[in-house]
Amino acid sequence: MKPKTAIKSVVAAMAIGVASTVAAWADFPERTIEVIHPWGPGNAMSVSQIIAKAMGEELGVNMPVLSVPGAAGTKAQTTAMGKPADGYTLFDGYVAPLVLQPILGNADWDYTEFKPLHAAVSNAFALG
Numbered sequence: 487m488k489p490k491t492a493i494k495s496v497v498a499a500m501a502i503g504v505a506s507t508v509a510a511w512a513d514f515p516e517r518t519i520e521v522i523h524p525w526g527p528g529n530a531m532s533v534s535q536i537i538a539k540a541m542g543e544e545l546g547v548n549m550p551v552l553s554v555p556g557a558a559g560t561k562a563q564t565t566a567m568g569k570p571a572d573g574y575t576l577f578d579g580y581v582a583p584l585v586l587q588p589i590l591g592n593a594d595w596d597y598t599e600f601k602p603l604h605a606a607v608s609n610a611f612a613l614g
Contacts, residue, residue: 515546515574518547518548518549519541519545519547519549519575520549520550520569520574520576521534521538521576522552522554522575522576522578523554523562524561524563524577524579524580525559533606534551534578534606538551549576557587558583558592559579559580559584559587560587560592560593562578562583563579563583563584563587563595564593566600567595579600580609584600
């Protein structure tokens with residue numbers, strides 16, 4: 487095969503791959519996106535509800551916030567881990583379930599199993 491023909495073939499294959507990926511995500515989201523929250527209703531959950539409402543309006547889908555409190559966020563994290571990795575479940579995580587619980591041996595996951603999307607809030611942590 488001539489070099490120019492080989493290059494054209496590679497470029498064509500890449501274009502087809504990109505086009506099929508774009509086409510696959512063109513209709514996302516098609517259904518409800520669930521947000522799993524590790525605290526009970528109130529203060530922090532209110533922030534999650536405000537963000538989920540705005541995101542849902544922008545995406546054109548319902549985004550309910552499911553409160554799963556308990557075990558320093560471990561119950562909510564375990565609930566999220568049990569869902570398919572299809573983009574229709576978001577976990578409103580924080581340091582305790584993501585990092586500390588696995589270090590303490592209270593969880594059977596690693597923080598690297600989750601893909602962060604956005605930092606909604608920031609908190610200062612200090613050791614004294």
